[in-house]
Amino acid sequence: MASDDIQYTPGFGYKDLVACGSTGLVVLDSATQTVIKTPVGPENSAHIQRERQIYERLTERGQHQGVLSYHGEVEGGGIRFEFAPKFDLQSFIRREHVDTSLHLRCMVQLANALAFIHRAGIIYGDFTTANVFLDDKLNAKLADFAGSSIDSSPLLVAVTTSHEFPGNLLPEQGDIFAYGSAMYEVVTGQRPYATLSEADIPPLFQNGEFPDVTSLGSLGYIIRNCWDGGYKDSQALVKDLEGLTA
Secondary structure (H helix, E strand, C coil), X not given: CCHHHCCCCCCCCHHHEEEECCCEEEEEECCCCEEEEEECCHHHHHHHHHHHHHHHHHXXXXXXXXXXXXXXXXXXXXXXXXXCCCCEHHHHHHHCCCCHHHHHHHHHHHHHHHHHHHHCCEECCCCCHHHEEECCCCCEEECCCCCCEECCCCCCCCCCHHHCCCCCCXXXXXXXXXXXXXXXXXXXXXXXXXXXXHHHHHHHHHCCCCCCCHHHHHHHHHHHHHHHCCCCCHHHHHHHHHHHHC
């Protein structure tokens, strides 16, 4: 999309642009250190409304430190969130050396966030490191619920192939499987089967064939358990992860 075609929130412009994805446009309100997300186009209004609905549900449940905090609606169909100044986890791990302690801390925070949203009737859907953001203290925050499911509604997003559960995506198992792939990327620096084409990956997953994680020790065990369906719910995943920090 050309910059001239972008419809910014009134009072904001290109200088404030933080991100422009397939469904949403995000600008920084520097005065409040929050961001405002609006639809890229009218056809994306449903995605932003889905995200608003989910954030309102999560706010009713008390919010969670592992989810970007929600600051309400903005005139014109937008929604406002906290600003994560270290941006997304995927970019961060690709440009910075990340030690094992930070790996584990981020993954524990995200597993707790998943457990929280699952208890609220939310299935995230496309759980990847690109949808996780870092605050100034490098705490991991789950964000971008525009394609997520609430109360078993259909997902509004396609799941990244290297993270896609080979089965029904709406139970928690779909998110747990994707979490395993995200954790694999955090620990190894690359997505599962990064050298393969997208067409080659689903048959492997369907046959229960996954990258070798034996060299990753306890973290590898947890990753493989996510892929194998070894966790009945996300709280069981949290328990295993927190056992590593005890």
